[in-house]
Amino acid sequence: MSQALSTLSSFASMTESMLQAASEQDWDLLTQLGRARSDLVSTMPENISRHLLPSEQAAAMEVIENCRRLDARTLAMLGERQDELRILLREPALG
Numbered sequence: 001m002s003q004a005l006s007t008l009s010s011f012a013s014m015t016e017s018m019l020q021a022a023s024e025q026d027w028d029l030l031t032q033l034g035r036a037r038s039d040l041v042s043t044m045p046e047n048i049s050r051h052l053l054p055s056e057q058a059a060a061m062e063v064i065e066n067c068r069r070l071d072a073r074t075l076a077m078l079g080e081r082q083d084e085l086r087i088l089l090r091e092p093a094l095g
Contacts, residue, residue: 004051007044008063011037015067015074022077030074 001009014037021030045051052060 002051002053002056004045004048005053005056005060005063007040008048008060011040011044012063012067014040015070019070019074019077022074025081027081030078 014033018030018033018037021027021033049057049060
């Protein structure tokens with residue numbers, strides 16, 4: 001496994017952990033994981049596909065697409081929590 005694919009696998013693991021934290025409403029952990037994932041992204045080459053072996057390209061795309069789906073679920077949970085807090089604080093909803 002190339003370093004690039006290994007880094008993507010770490011990214012995917014963090015993304016899964018972020019979804020789990022959101023599911024458990026552990027917002028502090030979600031924030032910590034988000035920062036750690038952001039730090040990991042900053043170490044990735046700009047065009048990561050150039051650093052993947054041809055045999056790894058399909059797996060990398062699958063990892064990235066799965067992360068996008070997980071992020072969408074996490075963001076939905078975060079949005080629900082923000083809406084709950086707006087109600088508690090009696091602030092108008094966004095959008």
